[in-house]
Amino acid sequence: MNWKSLPPLTSLRAFSAFAEKKNVVQAGAALNVSHAAISQQLRVLEEHMGVALLDRSGKTMSLTAEGEHLARALHLGFGAIGAAVEELVRSGSDRPVHVSLTSSFAASWLMPRLPAFRAVHPEIGLILDPSPELVELRPGGVDIAIRYGEGGWSGVDSQMLLRSPMVIVAAPELLEDKSDWTPADLAELPWLQEVGTTEASMWLAGRGAEIGPGAGRIEVPGNLVLDGLRAGQGVTITVRHFVEQDILNGRIVELYSEPDAAGYHIVTARSPMRAEVKTFVGWLKRQARQV
Amino acid sequence: MNWKSLPPLTSLRAFSAFAEKKNVVQAGAALNVSHAAISQQLRVLEEHMGVALLDRSGKTMSLTAEGEHLARALHLGFGAIGAAVEELVRSGSDRPVHVSLTSSFAASWLMPRLPAFRAVHPEIGLILDPSPELVELRPGGVDIAIRYGEGGWSGVDSQMLLRSPMVIVAAPELLEDKSDWTPADLAELPWLQEVGTTEASMWLAGRGAEIGPGAGRIEVPGNLVLDGLRAGQGVTITVRHFVEQDILNGRIVELYSEPDAAGYHIVTARSPMRAEVKTFVGWLKRQARQV
DNA sequence: TTCATATGTAACCCAGACTTACATATCGAA
DNA sequence: TTCGATATGTAAGTCTGGGTTACATATGAA
Structure with a gap:
């Protein structure tokens, strides 16, 4: 792949969106930017390629033959990329969030609050797995563990959830x-x-x-x-x-x-968290703050 | 196309380059950036998608199954885009630069200097088209015109090349x-x-x-x-x-x-210039400066 | 003409992408 | 087990590309 001769990807994306919407305002809306941003990116692309991609005569802009050609390729290219990304992201999202915790924490703290979570995020499934020992955190298995201690465990990320001796x-x-x-x-x-x-x-x-x-x-x-x-x-x-x-x-x-600085921690693997896990962790932390 | 859920294109590009080179240093070289830039973009992508794309155990990084999947899609996607861009850019570049000018300018100024241009840019072909009248500047036809006057013509871009009454x-x-x-x-x-x-x-x-x-x-x-x-x-x-x-x-x-501010101008259409045309225009201006 | 619609442009702003410099981790060889 | 070579990570600050806003301009329709 010859990356160095490729125009700025932002400009290609803007052009592709314009080709789809036939209109800079809507193209901007599709990318969450203003119409001026699209207008500028289209110029950047034409300038970079040295090819007239757009016919600017008349009130509305249209694609030249070269523009159509490029638009087709971009649609296919970005389409393939978008599809793959979407597939990977959603392949994780139907799996419930798997939480390992101690039964006392589950019974005394989490269970009473769960209805509130269900109400806000009905789409996220949870598996609460009460087990006294630390478990392996790995993709596809347990997503997060809630454990008591002073934190700083090696090999994992941890953040204080609830400080209590x-x-x-x-x-x-x-x-x-x-x-x-x-x-x-x-x-x-x-x-x-x-x-x-x-x-x-x-x-x-x-x-x-x-x-x-x-x-x-x-x-x-x-x-x-x-x-x-x-x-x-x-x-x-x-x-x-x-x-x-x-x-x-x-x-x-x-x-x-025991006058130490211990408490319950949210323990996660040092690998990216799925969006649902992030949501749950964020909710946990908010709950803990407002006790 | 659902643009809003797509991760930053920069991070996708960095990942694709890494997948190709199997090594952050070389991936950086392929994109003209430092290894640190790649390293950071890979994190951005994993963070955004919430999927473990890379296996960071051991000295070298390798792709996970999900990473391989994404890499294939990116290779195809960016490949299609790159090929189309390349095709459009080079389709223009074998066509010679078409210059319309007056015969007196051609004979007295340009012709004596042409050997110097040929020596520096043997790959760029030129068509010198001496015609007294202004011609239509359009893609696929005349690329630039060199005309005498005071500039400021409407509908075209012009820049002073040689001031002379x-x-x-x-x-x-x-x-x-x-x-x-x-x-x-x-x-x-x-x-x-x-x-x-x-x-x-x-x-x-x-x-x-x-x-x-x-x-x-x-x-x-x-x-x-x-x-x-x-x-x-x-x-x-x-x-x-x-x-x-x-x-x-x-x-x-x-x-x-005639004590006016007239002179020879480079006149170009208000559409993007092909790379070869830019080269020629740049050369013309340098020549004019060093008279 | 005038209004409505579509795009262009100027000027300024800011996030994010990049760099540099240093740190850390692993592997293989002595 | 130490050392050097190789590979990646991280911190911190810089800078510019991509963005915004506000206004200008151009076209077509009534």
């Missing part, structure tokens, strides 16, 4: 009148933990304690942890944001708080 | 010892006039005189007017530039000079 919480009934709970004391209470996760044990271990043999660890599906917590069935570690209301109205007591 | 001249032999020639006196002398032109009669008429019956008007082909003048066969009106040397060395006497 981890807290150790329990219902007042469980704690009875005792205050000043040390980690070792807490280890003797029953613990609620989502199946397959180890945050609770890790937290205790990090403080030299270990869940006592008599206390018992209750492993429940992620969506039931908070319900059990409120029912006074055990202590648990969770993201403060999810129990904020309960803490404020005294239904839950906050025992320890 | 009209003068009335004669050989000293013809004038003998008499000086102070009035127009009426001159009317009694023989006049040399190019066949088909009326400048001489017009000049006399404009001054209340008329070629006398005894004097005689000698109509000769344009290329012979200056020869006859030098041989003392008659008075004539001509452009001063052509007889400048003769005036300076006394072989010709300048009787009257």
Whole structure:
């Protein structure tokens, strides 16, 4: 391909649009530009090629024989390009947006807001995939993951969605009148933990304690942890944001708080995002801002 | 054609060049830009389409399946466009440049300089068409005309090539010892006039005189007017530039000079000039400057 | 003539395409 | 495993091409 001798592509596009519409005003409309822009580009093209493409006699402009010839080629050429682009773009767009997240985030934050998303973007399908572990983000598979942490993971792009520290919480009934709970004391209470996760044990271990043999660890599906917590069935570690209301109205007591800069992040692969994914991510961020 | 959803054409071109060269540096070379420009345009395209077109793992980049698909379409599309453009541009370029001019300009100014043009641009053919009258400038016919006057003709573009006033001249032999020639006196002398032109009669008429019956008007082909003048066969009106040397060395006497801003102009149609015509016009102007 | 329609032009503005310079990543060879 | 060679990425600033607006001009129809 001899690119260097090709006229400016903008001028070819303007000419093609003019050839289609037979009128600079409409050609401009088709390209989202003013009629003057088309007029100028047509001159640029003729000047560049040194060929009379347009017959400017009379009120309306028409194509010369050479112009018709070029117009046919442009229609075919740009047509082929446009068709291929369209095909590739839309081949992705009927696939739903695949979101991997933790079940607690899904239950406590995302699910209540989903109806609002459906209302605004009924055309975008979603797959919510609650799984405790990080999954591979790859084209054709999971589009985005929502994960808790401090960000900065390597190999992926991440942006903070919701900043909130981890807290150790329990219902007042469980704690009875005792205050000043040390980690070792807490280890003797029953613990609620989502199946397959180890945050609770890790937290205790990090403080030299270990869940006592008599206390018992209750492993429940992620969506039931908070319900059990409120029912006074055990202590648990969770993201403060999810129990904020309960803490404020005294239904839950906050025992320890991790003062780090962690929070939920939107994690995406370092490859271009489909338009639908961008839409969903944008919506997520707007939702998080207006909490 | 749905122009509005098309990605920037620059980015499509960059991608197509990359697909061809398999390498950003060479793709840049093919488009006369730096490798960084290609790199950035590839990102723009992927971002716009939301489709992974490139596999960036490893040292070299390669196309994904989607990328290959798009590359094929772009190759065909841009190929069709490039071929049509090339065809139109070269269809004009084997036709010689057709120049209409007066025979006196041809003989006195252009012909002596033509060998220099042939030496620099052997690939450009010329047709010199000496004709006294203005001709129609149209695509496929006469490309440029060289005409004497004050410029500003309507319907055409003109640019001054050589400024020089009209003068009335004669050989000293013809004038003998008499000086102070009035127009009426001159009317009694023989006049040399190019066949088909009326400048001489017009000049006399404009001054209340008329070629006398005894004097005689000698109509000769344009290329012979200056020869006859030098041989003392008659008075004539001509452009001063052509007889400048003769005036300076006394072989010709300048009787009257029209002090207007006239001169030879390059006259072209208000339609795009073929590349070869531009070359010739540029050469003409450079020649005129260095006189 | 006058109005309506279509295109041209001048002059200024701005986004996006480009450059330069430096950084980073991978592969192969010593 | 270090080093050089090769290939691509990134930051930051520049500049111009493509655009806008506002006005001018030309043609055809009534």
